Amino acid sequence: MTIQSTALSIRALSKVYGNGKAALSGVDLDVxxxxxxxxxxxxxxxxxxIIGIISSLVRKTSGSVSIFGHDIDANFSVAxxxxxxVPQEFNFSVFEKVQQIVVNQAGFYGVPRKEALQTTDQLLHQLNLWDKRNEPARNLSGGMKRRLMIARALVHKPxxxxxxxxxxxxDIELRRSMWEFxxxxxxxxxxxxLTTHYLEEAENLCRNVAIINKGEIxxxxSxxxxxxxxxxxVFVLDVRDELMACPEVENYQLRLRDAHSLEVEVEKGKPLNDLFAQLAAKNVAVVSMRNKVNRLEELFVTLVKNHEKRDGAGGRV
Amino acid sequence: MKIQHQWVAFYTILRKEVTRFLRIWVQTLIPPVITMGLYFVIFGHLIGERIGQMGGFDYMSFVVPGLVMMAVINNSYANVVSSFFSAKFHRSIEELLVSPTPSHIILLGYVAGGILRGLAVGAIVTFVSTFFTNFIIENPLLTILVIFLTSALFSVAGLINAIFANSFDDISIIPTFLLTPLTYFGGVFYSISLLPEFWQGVSQLNPILYMVNAFRFGFLGVSDVNVGLAIGGIAGMLVIAYIFAWYLLHKGRKLRS
Structure with a gap:
């Protein structure tokens, strides 16, 4: 894989802060x-x-970062x-008006003002901020501030x-609309x-994923x-009629959660038809079914725990 | 970044800076006019009439250039130090740091903003002074050159202060404990020829003395110092301060972790 063919290429990226804390230890990543x-x-x-280094707000200790083939040190401007x-913390002047913030950001990328105004208007409409364009940013709600930062990050068409x-x-409604956008x-x-704590977000939106722990990928x-x-x-089955006891079925381990739901743990890929047939034979009508936990979340916790165990057992991976 | 894109970035920073000081004009443009107006009334008019002549001019005419220069110095410095430190404090400076805008354009943009506020305040104070005295500017080009170089120098100094400052207290230390005493002892209100020889020598170590006197020479044609040396000194300090400020920005000192 050549650097030119990647949107982002990170090689042997390390960061040790002034207090001696190693935040990154030789990270390699291609997107x-x-x-x-x-x-x-x-x-x-x-x-x-990592995001701080890519955006040059954090100085790397060693390694290299290229954006669409342009090294952030050698070809700073094009990269x-x-x-x-879109940073995690709000980082705009709360005294400036919404439209000004976005238009000014375009100016910092050399976008002429007329063109910047057109793109800003379009983005503010798309992100439902048009009505607030002349408001100082301090008057916006938390969700609006996040959308403002997205508009600001997109105004130079990266x-x-x-x-x-x-x-x-x-909130959930706003999160869904941001996902759509x-x-x-x-x-x-x-x-x-995207970095996120909501693993459901990664599962729903993303095609590929990297998991980082203690500065290592x-x-x-995918x-x-x-x-x-x-x-x-683990699936949860909701049943129509009240259950007095857990029905006994062959080849599946069922557990009674409450009078109207059962829990079953199955091997991934194993058909459930036989289970439903056995339940039907016992006059148990299943009306709905869902995963018990977020699957990615479960895996994420397992991977991080395994990494920490290996780390603790002597030497990093 | 291409030259035309750099120009757009420079214009954007300058426009942002001018919009900022015009938006809060009650804090930025009015106070210096009130303060200098009081100086004109009290020192120039009420007390000045008893002082008589200074440097061959009535006292009011003598203090006008010094007071205009004092307003320009304070406002150029204050504009950049407060704007840049606020941007650092609220982290909106990151808008510029993540962009391809080169360090010299960031510096030029903020300094140009400081110069414009200094010149705006200088122009208003000069206009107010015409209600108290009549004068003809002896050498307009020299006057403009001195005021431009001085406001540029103090704008750069304000930016250096803002880069090193960790709190709002830190941006008031230099103006309170350094700029104000140096300005008051910099020949704004008196000619150093009135001082004993020893204190004349000490005064000549004060850089603001040269700025005030070069400016007064442009206004009235009189000076306590060699004007060529003064202009050369201001330009030299500006070049050194500018290179230092550019270096700090380029290295991201106190701006990037």
Whole structure:
């Protein structure tokens, strides 16, 4: 894989802060153009440090970063033209008006004012901020501020958009509408890298995923491949009629959760037809079925725990 | 970044800076006019009439250039130090740091904003002074050159202060404990020829003395110092301060972790 063929290429990236804390230890990562990529990891794993280095707010200790083939040190200006960043914390002047904030950001990328105004108007409409365009940013709600940062990051039309926990603290309805918006711009060709704590978000939106823990990438694969690693799944079955006891069926371990629901753990890929047939024979009518837990979340916890066990057992992976 | 894109980035920073000080004009443009107006009334008019002549001019005419220069110095410095430090404090400076805008354009944009506020305040104070005295500017080009170089120098100094500052207290230390005493002892209100020889020598170590006197020379044609040396000194300090500020920005000192 050549650097030119990637949207983002990170090689042997390390960061040691002034207090001696190693935040990143030789990270290698490639993200392909057009991808919707999730960077997952617990708090303090190094996600924000990686984003900080890519956006040049954090100085790397060693290693290299290229954006669409342009090294951020050797070809700083071109590399940055391709990049839009939505940080985790609000970082705009709360005294400035919404429209000014977005238009000014375009100016910092050399976009002429007339063109910047047109793009800003379009983005503010798309992100439902048009009515607030003349309001100082301090008057916006938390969700609106997040959308403002997305508009600001997109105003110079970057090919790579990085979002650091964009839906943190955002209500469910707004989160869904942001997902739709991000999916749209990804389908229109923008490569997106997302860090999130909501693993459901990564599962629903992203095609590929890297998991980082203690400054090291411990898994880098497609979401599908990652989910394949789960060999057992737990389903909750809601039943129509009240159950007095747990029905006995062959080849499946059922557990009575309450009078109207059962729980069954099965090997991944094992057909459930036989289970339903046995339940039907016992006059148990299943009206709905769902996964007991978020599957990716379960796997994420397992991977991080395994990494920490290996780490503790002597030497890092 | 291409030259035309750099121009757009520069214009954007400058426009943002001018919009900022015009938006809060009650804090930025009015106070210096009130303060200098009081100086004109009390020192120039009420006390000045008893002082008589200074440097061959009535006292009011003598203090006008010094007071205009004092307003320009304070406002150029204050504009950049407060704007840049606020951007750092609220982290909106990251808008610029993540962009391809080169360090010299960021510096030029903020300094140009400081110069414009300094010149705006200088123009208003000069206009107010015409209600108290009549004067003809002896050498307009020299006057403009000195005021431009001085406001540029203090704008750059304000930016350096803002880069190093960790709190709002840190941006008031330099103006309170350094700029104000140096300005008051910099020949704004008196000619250093009135001082004993020793204190004349000490005064000549004060850079603001040269700025005030070069500016007064442009206004009235009189000076306590060599004007060529003064302009050369201001330009030299500006070049050194500018290179240092650019270096700090380029290295991301106190801006990037």
């Amino acid at each position: 392909m153009p057009g991808d919707f990529f999730a960077l997952l990891g617990p708090n303090g794993a190094g996600k924000s440090t 940055k033209q391709h990049l839009g960043v 090919k790579l958009l990085i979002l650091d926990e964009p839906t943190a603290g955002v 991000l999916t749209e711009i990804n389908q229109a060709g923008t490569t997106i890298i 411990i898994e880098n694969t 979401v599908k491949n990652l989910l394949k690693q789960l060999n057992r799944e």
